[in-house]
Structure formats: C-alpha cells, structure tokens
Amino acid sequence: MTNKSVKCYFEPNLLDNIKEYLEKRVSVSGIVTSREDGEKIGIKVESIDLFPQEKDLPTIEEMIGILGESK
Secondary structure (H helix, E strand, O other): OOOOOOEEEOOHHHHHHHHHHOOOOEEEEEEEEEOOOOOEEEEEEEEEEEOOOHHHOOOHHHHHHHHHOOO
16 A cells, blocks of 8 residues: 555465466455564565455445445
C-alpha cells in the first residue's frame, strides 16, 4: 500500500502457488520484519490467499440487491 517493496521469504512448498499468483492480487500472512524506524522491509510468508478477480466480484446492482434483502 506504500509502493515500497518488501522482500518475501517463503518455504519451497509455497512456490507453485506463488508462481500461479504472479501479477494477481493476494493477501500474505506471516512474520513481518521492520527497521528501527518501523518501516516494513520483509515478511516470512506463512500463507497466501488469492483475492477474487474483478470480473468475479458482484456489481453495484447485485450488492444493493443483497443489502435490500436483509430488511
């Protein structure tokens, strides 16, 4: 979110997922490494979750319909 790179360290068993998810939006969980000033510089990846592609997200109309049903 800051447009600064963060080095990712991962176990070999995650390599296939990483290759598959290149150029896609993901959420990465793990142990973060920071400098003394608090800037994040690395993460030891424990899990990777793929975000849905934009084409798979509901439209505004569909979301309004979902919200309208909760009355």
